[in-house]
Amino acid sequence: MGNITWINGNYKEDNRIFDSKNQAEEWADALLPDSSPYLLGKIDVGYATPDEKVIKC
Incomplete structure:
Protein backbone atom coordinates (compact mmCIF):
# COMPACT_ATOMS: atom_id res chain seq x y z
CA MET A 1 0.00 0.00 0.00
CA GLY A 2 1.35 3.42 -0.95
CA ASN A 3 1.55 6.58 1.08
CA ILE A 4 -1.77 7.92 2.29
CA THR A 5 -2.49 11.53 3.16
CA TRP A 6 -4.76 11.46 6.22
CA ILE A 7 -7.20 14.36 6.46
CA ASN A 8 -8.55 13.52 9.91
CA GLY A 9 -7.20 14.81 13.18
CA ASN A 10 -8.24 18.40 12.64
CA TYR A 11 -11.90 18.13 13.64
CA LYS A 12 -13.65 17.56 16.96
CA GLU A 13 -16.09 15.31 15.05
CA ASP A 14 -13.39 12.82 13.96
CA ASN A 15 -14.31 10.31 16.67
CA ARG A 16 -18.02 11.10 16.79
CA ILE A 17 -20.70 8.48 16.20
CA PHE A 18 -23.48 10.27 14.35
CA ASP A 19 -27.11 9.61 15.31
CA SER A 20 -28.45 9.16 11.79
CA LYS A 21 -27.33 8.21 8.32
CA ASN A 22 -28.31 11.70 7.14
CA GLN A 23 -25.92 13.34 9.64
CA CYS A 57 -20.74 7.31 2.74
Whole structure:
Protein backbone atom coordinates (compact mmCIF):
# COMPACT_ATOMS: atom_id res chain seq x y z
CA MET A 1 0.00 0.00 0.00
CA GLY A 2 1.35 3.42 -0.95
CA ASN A 3 1.55 6.58 1.08
CA ILE A 4 -1.77 7.92 2.29
CA THR A 5 -2.49 11.53 3.16
CA TRP A 6 -4.76 11.46 6.22
CA ILE A 7 -7.20 14.36 6.46
CA ASN A 8 -8.55 13.52 9.91
CA GLY A 9 -7.20 14.81 13.18
CA ASN A 10 -8.24 18.40 12.64
CA TYR A 11 -11.90 18.13 13.64
CA LYS A 12 -13.65 17.56 16.96
CA GLU A 13 -16.09 15.31 15.05
CA ASP A 14 -13.39 12.82 13.96
CA ASN A 15 -14.31 10.31 16.67
CA ARG A 16 -18.02 11.10 16.79
CA ILE A 17 -20.70 8.48 16.20
CA PHE A 18 -23.48 10.27 14.35
CA ASP A 19 -27.11 9.61 15.31
CA SER A 20 -28.45 9.16 11.79
CA LYS A 21 -27.33 8.21 8.32
CA ASN A 22 -28.31 11.70 7.14
CA GLN A 23 -25.92 13.34 9.64
CA ALA A 24 -23.13 10.99 8.54
CA GLU A 25 -23.76 11.81 4.87
CA GLU A 26 -23.65 15.54 5.59
CA TRP A 27 -20.36 15.10 7.46
CA ALA A 28 -18.85 13.02 4.66
CA ASP A 29 -19.90 15.66 2.13
CA ALA A 30 -18.31 18.36 4.31
CA LEU A 31 -14.96 16.54 4.05
CA LEU A 32 -14.85 16.88 0.26
CA PRO A 33 -13.27 20.36 0.18
CA ASP A 34 -10.41 19.08 2.35
CA SER A 35 -9.80 15.99 0.24
CA SER A 36 -10.43 17.30 -3.28
CA PRO A 37 -7.01 18.96 -3.75
CA TYR A 38 -5.43 15.57 -3.11
CA LEU A 39 -7.86 13.73 -5.38
CA LEU A 40 -7.06 16.05 -8.28
CA GLY A 41 -3.37 15.22 -7.84
CA LYS A 42 -4.21 11.50 -7.64
CA ILE A 43 -2.80 11.21 -4.13
CA ASP A 44 -4.32 8.53 -1.89
CA VAL A 45 -6.45 10.18 0.79
CA GLY A 46 -7.65 8.55 3.99
CA TYR A 47 -10.08 9.44 6.74
CA ALA A 48 -10.28 7.29 9.88
CA THR A 49 -13.53 7.17 11.81
CA PRO A 50 -15.16 4.79 14.27
CA ASP A 51 -18.61 5.47 12.72
CA GLU A 52 -19.58 2.82 10.18
CA LYS A 53 -22.19 5.18 8.72
CA VAL A 54 -19.47 7.63 7.68
CA ILE A 55 -17.37 4.82 6.23
CA LYS A 56 -20.25 3.75 3.99
CA CYS A 57 -20.74 7.31 2.74
